[in-house]
Amino acid sequence: xxxxxxxxxxxxxxxxxxxxxxxxxxxxxxxxxxxxxxxxxxxxxxxxxxxxxxxxxxxxxxxxxxxxxxxxxxxxxxxxxxxxxxxxxxxxxxxxxxxxxxxxxxxxxxxxxxxxxxxxxxxxxxxxxxxxxxxxxxxxxxxxxxxxxxxxxxxxxxxxxxxxxxxxxxxxxxxxxxxxxxxxxxxxxxxxxxxxxxxxxxxxxxxxxxxxxxxxxxxxxxxxxxxxxxxxxxxxxxxxxxxxxxxxxxxxxxxxxxxxxxxxxxxxxxxxxxxxxxxxxxxxxxxxxxxxxxxxxxxxxxxxxxxxxxxxxxxxxxxxxxxxxxxxxxxxxxxxxxxxxxxxxxxxxxxxxxxxxxxxxxxxxxxxxxxxxxxxxxxxxxxxxxxxxxx
Numbered sequence: 001x002x003x004x005x006x007x008x009x010x011x012x013x014x015x016x017x018x019x020x021x022x023x024x025x026x027x028x029x030x031x032x033x034x035x036x037x038x039x040x041x042x043x044x045x046x047x048x049x050x051x052x053x054x055x056x057x058x059x060x061x062x063x064x065x066x067x068x069x070x071x072x073x074x075x076x077x078x079x080x081x082x083x084x085x086x087x088x089x090x091x092x093x094x095x096x097x098x099x100x101x102x103x104x105x106x107x108x109x110x111x112x113x114x115x116x117x118x119x120x121x122x123x124x125x126x127x128x129x130x131x132x133x134x135x136x137x138x139x140x141x142x143x144x145x146x147x148x149x150x151x152x153x154x155x156x157x158x159x160x161x162x163x164x165x166x167x168x169x170x171x172x173x174x175x176x177x178x179x180x181x182x183x184x185x186x187x188x189x190x191x192x193x194x195x196x197x198x199x200x201x202x203x204x205x206x207x208x209x210x211x212x213x214x215x216x217x218x219x220x221x222x223x224x225x226x227x228x229x230x231x232x233x234x235x236x237x238x239x240x241x242x243x244x245x246x247x248x249x250x251x252x253x254x255x256x257x258x259x260x261x262x263x264x265x266x267x268x269x270x271x272x273x274x275x276x277x278x279x280x281x282x283x284x285x286x287x288x289x290x291x292x293x294x295x296x297x298x299x300x301x302x303x304x305x306x307x308x309x310x311x312x313x314x315x316x317x318x319x320x321x322x323x324x325x326x327x328x329x330x331x332x333x334x335x336x337x338x339x340x341x342x343x344x345x346x347x348x349x350x351x352x353x354x355x356x357x358x359x360x361x362x363x364x365x366x367x368x369x370x371x372x373x374x375x376x377x378x379x380x381x382x383x384x385x386x387x388x389x390x391x
Contacts, residue, residue, distance in 0.1 A: 006323065006326065009314070009318070009323075009326050009330075010326070012314070013314065013326075013329060013330055013333060015302060016302055016307055016310065016311060016314075016333060017333045017336075018301075019301040019302040019304075019307055020307065020311075020333050020336050020337045020340065021336070022297070022298075022301060023185060023301075023304065023337070023340045023344075024336055024337075024339060024340040024343075025189075026185045026186070026189030026190060026193075027184060027185050027189060027340040027341075027343040027344040028189075028343055029188075029189040029190075029192045029193050030184040030185060030187075030188035030189035030192065030343070030344060031343060032192050033188035033189070033191060033192050033243075035242070035243045035244060040145070040146065040148075040149025040150075040152065040153070041148075041149055041152040043072055043073055043076060043144070043145045043148045043149075044076070044148065044152075045076065045128040045129050045147075045148040045151055045152070046076055046077070046126070046127045046128045046129070047072070047076060047077040047078075047127060047128065047129045047130070047131055047144055047147070047148070047205075048077070048078055048080055048122065048126070048127040048129070048130045048131070048208065049067055049077055049078065049079045049080065049130075049131045049133060049144075050080050050082060050115060050118060050130060050131065050132050050133065051063060051064065051067065051079065051080065051081045051082065051133045051134070051135055051137075052082040052084070052111050052114045052115060052132075052134075052135065053081055053082060053083055053084065053086060053135040054084045054085055054109055054111070054114070054135075055084070055085040055086065056086070056135035056136070057086055057087050057089075057090045059135055059136045059250070060081065060083075060086065060090065060094070060135045061090065061093055061094065063133070063135055063136060063137060063138065064079060064081055064094060064097055064099055065097065066138050066139070067079045067099075067133070067138075067139060068097060068098060068099060070139050070143070070144060071141055071142065071144075071145070072143075072144035072145055072148075077144060078099070078100055078127075079099040079100070080099065080100045080101075080102060080118060080122070081094055081099055081100070081101050081102070082102045082104060082114045082115065082117070082118045083101060083102065083103045083104065084103075084104050084105065084106070084109050084114050085105075085109065091103070102117065102118045102121055104117045104118075108221075110219070110220065110221055110222075110224070111201075111220075111224055112215070112218045112219055112220045112224040113219065115132070115215060115224075116215055116216055116218075116219075119211075119212055119215060119216075124212065125209075126208075127208040128151065128207075128208055129147060129148070129151055129205055129206065129207065129208055130205070130206050130208050130211045131144070131147060131203075131204070131205045132201075132202055132203075132204045132205075132206075133202050133203070133247065134201065134202040134249065136165070136249065136250035137165075137202050137203065137247050137248065137249055137250075138165060138247070138248045139246075139247050139248075140163070140245075140246030140247060140248060142244075142245075143160060143203075143245050143246060143247060146160070146242050146244055146245035147160070147205040147242075147245055150205070150240060150242055150245070151205070151207070155240040156206070156207040156210055156237060157196075157199075157204075157205070157206050157207070157210075157232055157237055157238070157239045157240065158204070158205040158239070158240045158241070158242055158245070159187060159197045159198065159199055159200060159203065159204055159205075159239055159240070159241050159242075160203035160204070160205070160241075160242055160245035160246060160247050161183055161187075161203065161241075161242070161243050161244070161245060161246045161247070162179055162183070162200050162202065162203045162247055162248075162249045163176075163179070163180075163246050163247070163248055163249065164176030164179060164180075164248070164249065164251050165248035165249055165250045165251070166250055166251055167251070167354065170356070171251075171252060172251040172252065173251075173349075173354055175251035175252050176251045177345060177346065177349055177354075178304075178305065179249065179251070180344075180345070180346040181304075181341065181344040181345060181346075182198065182200070183243075184343075184344035184345075184346075185340075185344050186198035186298070187241040187243075188241070188243070190241075190294075191240075191241050195290075195291055195294050196229070196232075196233050196237075196238050196239035196291050196294075196295065197239045197240065197241035198229065198239070198298075199225040199226070199228050199229045199239060200225060201224075201225040202247060202249065203245070203246075203247035203249070204225070210237075214228065214231055214232065215228075217231065218231070220268070221268075222267060222268045223267075223268020223269065223271070223272065226268050226269065226272050226299070227272060229295050230272060230276045230280075230292070230295050230296065230299075233289070233291045233292040233294075233295045234276075234279075234280070234283065234289070234292045236289065236291075236292075238291065266303050269299050269301075269303075270299070272296075272299045273296070273299035273300050276295075276296045276299065277296040277297075277299060277300060279296075280292045280293045280295070280296030280297075281293065281296070307337055308334060308337050308338065308341075311330055311331075311333055311334035311337060312334055314330040315327050315328075315330035315331040315334060318330060
């Protein structure tokens with residue numbers, strides 16, 4: 001192997017090893033997470049439940065009805081469906097429900113624009129808390145009460161646990177496992193060490209006045225939750241996590257949807273790395289804001305699902321060239337990567353029938369790798385993940 005290729009191999013491995021070390025560290029920390037056992041006060045906060053729905057005719061009526069039936073005092077919460085691109089029949093059905101319907105239309109639709117338009121139409125002081133759901137989400141029992149209780153204890157931003165609503169295809173099982181791993185590493189592990197939990201795009205709750213102040217600064221094509229994370233931690237705010245505040249989220253069933261979804265996520269991640277890492281480093285050096293620096297560092301990490309496949313290919317690629325030391329180094333980092341996943345993986349995956357889905361990991365890696373081909377498109381266009389049984 002030439003010196004140039006060896007140097008390139010070492011640099012690539014160093015970047016991947018950085019991501020693996022970060023993941024392994026917080027996966028281990030997540031094992032020590034204990035849900036705070038503090039008493040929660042009776043529900044009393046007024047809550048606005050936002051459900052942005054972009055072309056979500058297949059699921060929005062069911063989701064809206066279930067949200068309206070949630071076990072929180074009806075006088076204390078409003079369901080606000082933000083309809084973008086819905087069919088007229090769906091809109092007529094929504095108008096018959098006791099919810100607030102905000103109809104929007106944009107030349108280029110995005111979730112952040114839909115939410116900001118709804119905020120413009122709502123009163124400035126009508127609510128204490130705003131909750132963001134996806135159009136396919138179903139709040140678990142007591143979700144809004146848990147949110148209210150956390151705010152009663154002083155939290156201003158809370159991420160609930162997003163749990164898989166379906167496991168009806170191997171890809172849905174793997175997507176659900178990925179969600180659980182993210183909860184472990186980016187919520188539990190972070191909170192154990194005093195850092196903010198991630199924001200996951202839904203099952204999120206914010207102080208209403210704070211949200212109205214921060215959201216107008218955001219006009220993201222994708223990944224508005226990542227920009228919210230960065231802007232909030234830049235202000236010195238901590239994002240709490242409540243494992244018992246559960247929202248059930250529909251996982252993608254088809255490989256093509258999985259690939260498009262990851263394109264959107266990866267494009268947003270590296271976009272915000274370029275925008276926020278320099279200012280996070282500057283603020284960390286100036287006033288020690290380690291939480292903001294940690295969030296910006298997460299934007300630099302190699303994509304989690306792609307990393308093990310790249311490491312495996314790297315280890316094998318060095319063998320024909322006789323670069324056995326480099327092959328061993330790549331293989332060692334791969335083993336550390338596998339260990340981090342094993343620490344963070346939910347226990348149910350080891351039981352039948354879920355463990356059979358693990359055999360599809362190489363295929364999931366292929367579709368995650370293919371998502372890199374869609375990054376340029378994802379940077380310029382809003383990519384919606386379809387939900388429901390129909391296309």
